[in-house]
Amino acid sequence: MKYESLLKEATYSGIDVYEEPLKGKIQGLYGNNVIWINKFLPTYTDKYCILAEELGHYHKTVGNIQDQTKLTNRKQEQVARSWAYERTIPLHKFVQAHRENIKNRFELSEFLGVTENFLEEALTRYKERYGVAVDLDEHTIYFEPLGVIKWFQKNF
Incomplete structure (x- = not known):
């Protein structure tokens, strides 16, 4: 139920969400108003938490922050996660x-x-x-x- 409510929130915000197989340990990605959730996550609870974080990226981060060796990218990651914690x-x-x-x-x-x-x-x-x-x-x-x-x- 909670996962579905975040899916509706994403749709309302103009974000498309797709569940697809993602490579490696990637659980979710956000870019250009699209969120990809790893379809092999075991539960809706896992998907809910990942979707919340990816929505945090939509609301709070800018640009490609995948390189977490950069301090500015780590800070943006923390901001997105904080948004997810406060939202959920x-x-x-x-x-x-x-x-x-x-x-x-x-x-x-x-x-x-x-x-x-x-x-x-x-x-x-x-x-x-x-x-x-x-x-x-x-x-x-x-x-x-x-x-x-x-x-x-x-x-x-």
Whole structure:
């Protein structure tokens, strides 16, 4: 379901998405308003995560950044991935998972509809951006150790 919603978002943005066999370890590519997803990815969850990242390239990167030995290309790759993390795992989803009594990272990745690896990379990026924790409304989201705390109401 989530993969299909990103496919619709891509179509709405004027991007064609094709599932094709891709060579080597390439899981996805973006160029000239076309996204290619490796058709041999094992699950829709894998395809969802890759499609999110490739949409991040559409929204946030410029030019050919395949040569990751260049610092500017690595930075653009990080920007595209950050967009994908924020699009698929916005901070309020951690609070929602806490309310649903999600107990571990496996359950959390299932709840969010992402791979465990994608979740780990997102958590690493959020720690780089916010530090160990970030406040959201009446909650504090901790990235290490992973958890959410709900605070008492401030006006009592």
